[in-house]
Structure formats: C-alpha cells, structure tokens
Amino acid sequence: MRPFSALLLLLMIFGLSASASGSTRVLLGLGGPSFSTMAEPEAGPPTPLAELAALGGRIEYRYQFINVVLAELPKEAIQKLASNPYIRFIEPDGEVAAPEPLGVQELKLTWEWLPWGVDRIDAEVVHHPPKGLGLALIPFLLLPLLWFSSRSSRLRRAGLSLSLLALSLVLLLLLLLSGCEPPYIRIRPNTRGYMGEGVKVALLDSGLDPDHPDLRANYRGGYDFVNNDPEPWDDNGHGTEVAGVLAAVEDGSGLVGVAPKAWLYAVKVLGSNAHGAISDVVKGLEWAIQQGMEIANMSLGTPEDSQALREAVRAAWSAGLVLVAPAGNESGAVLYPAAYPEVIAVSATTAADRLAPFSNSGPEVDLAAPGEAIPTTYPGGRYRLASGTSFAAPHVAGAAALLISSGIRDNRLIRARLEQAAEDLGLPKEEQGSGLVNAARALFGEAIGQGKLVTP
Ligand SMILES: [Ca+2]
Ligand SMILES: [Ca+2]
Ligand SMILES: [Ca+2]
Ligand SMILES: [Ca+2]
Secondary structure, three states: OOOHHHHHHHHHHHHHHOOOOOEEEEEEEEOOOOOOOOOOOOOOOOOHHHHHHHOOOEEEEEOOOOOEEEEEEEOOHHHHHHOOOOEEEEEEOOEEEOOOOOOOEEEOOOOOEOOHHHHHOOHHHHHOOOOOHHHHHHHHHHHHHHHHHOOOOHHHHHHHHHHHHHHHHHHHHHHHHHOOOOOOOOOOOOOOOOOOOOOEEEEEEOOEOOOOOOOHHHEEEEEEOOOOEOOOEOOOOHHHHHHHHHHOOOOOOOEOOOOOOOEEEEEEOOOOOOEEEHHHHHHHHHHHHHOOOOEEEEOOEEOOOOHHHHHHHHHHHHOOOEEEEEOOOOOOOOOEOOOOOOOEEEEEEOOOOOEOOOOOOOOOOOEEEEOOOEEEEEOOOEEEEEOOHHHHHHHHHHHHHHHHHOOOOOHHHHHHHHHHOOEOOOOOHHHHOOOEOOHHHHHHOOOOOOOOOOOO
C-alpha cells in the first residue's frame, strides 16, 4: 500500500460509494513477497483470499490474465485486509463512462457518402489506391473539344493536337513508371488496396446494433458484460456510432468507414446510460485477449487512475493488441485508459484542422484524428452527425486495421508507423501528439518502414 494518506482517501471514497448494506465492490491486487495461493504459509500472515473470507468478503470474479480479483467486502474490513502483505493494492471498483456526449444531428443520406474524417486521414486512398490512368486521359478528352471549338487553322489545330497527344503519352508513361502522387504520398503502380479485411476489432463500448445495414456484414459477435449475456445489443447508441466510423461497409449506400471490411466484435461494458464499471472493462480486455482480438478500441474514460485497469492494459499490450482510447471531452486533462503508455491517446480535430474545442489535451496525447461533426451510424438503421473524442479514436483504430490487413502484425510496429506517418498540423504537441493520423502515409509512405519501434 501507499502511505496512510492514500488509504484515508480510499476509505473516504469507500464511505461515499458503499451500498446501504455496508458492503462494497473492490478490486484486489494479489501477490507480494513469496506469495502463494496454494497453502497458508506457516506461522505467517493468512493468504489474502482466506482473510477475505474470514472478514465476510466474497469473491465475485477472478481474472485469469492479471493477478486481481473482484470482491464484495464489508467496508469495515477494507483497512484490515489492506494490511495483509500479500495484497498489492485494494481499490474501489470505479466508474468509467463514454466521454460526455455532445450535440448530435440526424442525417438523411441519399447515396453513399465518404465521411470527411475518412477522407481527411486518406483511408479512401488505401481502399482504392489511385491508378493514375484517369489523369493521363484528360489530355485525350481535350482533343475533340479542341478540334471542334478552335478557330485556328487546320495546321495549328493539328499541331496542338499532336502536342496534347504527346503530353498524354508522356503523362501515361510517367504515371505507369512512378504511380500517382497526391501530395506527400508516393504510390507504386499496381499497388493493391486494403480495407481491413478480417482484422478482429473489439469495441469496448455500449454494444452495437447488429441489424444496421451498414454494420451487419462486419458484425462477428461479442459479449455483454453489463447484463452477462452473449447478445451485446446497443441500448445507448454510442457503441453503434463508434462502430460506423470504424467499419461501415462500402456497399453503395449509407456511409463508408475507415476499415470497411474489418470484423467488429461488440464487448458491451457500458450500460444504457453510457456508464460502466472498471471491473467490466477489465473483463472486456480479458475477453479480447482470449478471443484473439488484434485491436481494442475503448471509447470510454475516467479521470481516476486504477491499478487494475493499468495492469489489464499492460497485459493486453503484451498479448499483442493495438489499444486505442479517446483523450476525453472536458477541455481538460487526458482521461484513463488513454493516459496509460500502452494506449494510443487520441485528441479530436475539426474539419479546419484545429483542436476541437471540447477535446482534452496534455503530454499523454499520442495522435489527433477527426472528431467534430462526424457522420456515422445510429441504432435503428439511422445515421447521425456525432462529435467527441470517442469518434476520433476509431479513426486511429481503423487505420491500425488497414495496416494489419496489409500484413503488419506487430503492435509496436503498427503504432510506430501510425505515429511516424502522422501529419504535423502545426498544433502544440499537447494537442496533436505526433500529428493527425494518415492511413495512406502509414501504409505507402516513404519516410517510414524503417522499423523504429515504440516501447512505451
Ligand atoms: Ca483523402
Ligand atoms: Ca444483452
Ligand atoms: Ca455503406
Ligand atoms: Ca497513452
């Protein structure tokens, strides 16, 4: 345990959050010097679980991937249990929430729309790398126009036509040799596109509407830790909004997401009010590891540091997951879990490339992404404009999915690529981190791929 002041503070928190029955839910970190759960050490202090039982506590859940248990405990017993040398920490099961929702607006879509954020981070370039042929055709198309509209002499028209023809051929040759070159992206000819095909993304959120026409094809399952059932339906809307940004399908109607063929797994850890328990987020991360997820997007946060969540995030990172979370919407400090080193903290930008006025900022921000007036899916087959860092995070998670579908598997390398390829918006580092995420630069850029690894 930390000094006594911390314990006192803890007791105050417990005093406030304890239920009427006088018992409270805690996360217990087990371990410590010569710890063994097998047997009680002779003439030593009792094992923490034995002492927990003796004090009238009850284990609710034992995590497999970190040495932590979720327990119900009479609040008088907390101080007693905290002095057990085999208990590394004891903390209340705190609350997380989707960052405060901001104004939303219903959308009516008549044809398939490329959302501005997907366009801004050049995900569409990764989906369909420009072949360059279109550009070379322009002079060809100008030929008849020139011929029929020109008042010059036959000879001059023939001369101009010939030079246009030559220009077309030169352009065609250049484009075939070097590929098309939008600013700062160099794409070799015959580069194939990527859409996040089959990349497993866990959305730790309020669930997902599996019947939404723009999500149905990518929904692959999940779990509801709030109601303990295998149907993580969205009774809030937030999770469905996050899902659409990440992986709305390209099907000719509605919207296109950042990774339109990524597989979505809804891990419901937030209830109908978009609030949830730290213990459920930790369960969600355990599920994500066990189910072989490659990315976990956690569009949720809390200002309170939690040792259990910190250890869960570290274990998920070690298991190879790319972890992404929003900075938060309080115009304040970066929330947890985004603030943990293993998690990519994402701030939100506007269409004018400024920091969105609501976005949190600070030294923990790793990347910026579009987060204001983002068109996305909403339960009931609907569409909405949503604002918040919650919708910036899935831009980054989607870009990671595009990288994974191109064959890059190492989460350290994926993160390094995303950060090295980010576009400097000229904002302070506290606001943009490494810069605005850019999927095309991360995949096709020249200045990258040198294998510099990020080790948080
Ligand atoms: Ca673009
Ligand atoms: Ca359910
Ligand atoms: Ca669509
Ligand atoms: Ca971080």
